[in-house]
Amino acid sequence: MQHTLPSCQTALTQGRYRWRQYTVLKELADILERERRKTRPTNKKAxxxxxxxxxGQTAKKARTAATSIRDESER
Structure with missing residues (x-):
């Protein structure tokens, strides 16, 4: 149990605590960078x-875009 706690002087002087933390942080950074670089579909709707x-003024009626031939024929 002494080796897992920060009171272990051997692990502390050998730099194992920092190495372990930096290894975990590097792995997380790599995963985040891969996720950031992924191409994702753009589904931005207008x-x-x-x-x-x-x-006192009246609004002009906006013309809606035709979505089919039938819609155009009804105008």
Whole structure:
């Protein structure tokens, strides 16, 4: 049990505590870097803009994009 606790002078003087911590940190850094470099699909949807209208004015009707031929024929 003495060797697992920070009171072990042999492990402390040999630098094993820091080595173990740095090894764990390096492994975590490698995993995080691999995850950061992964290419991910961009599913950014267009955010509709808000058209503000001054008081007393009327808003212009926005034209919606046609999604099919049938939608175009109904206009």
């Amino acid at each position: 955010v509709p803009t808000i058209k503000f209208v001054k008081e």
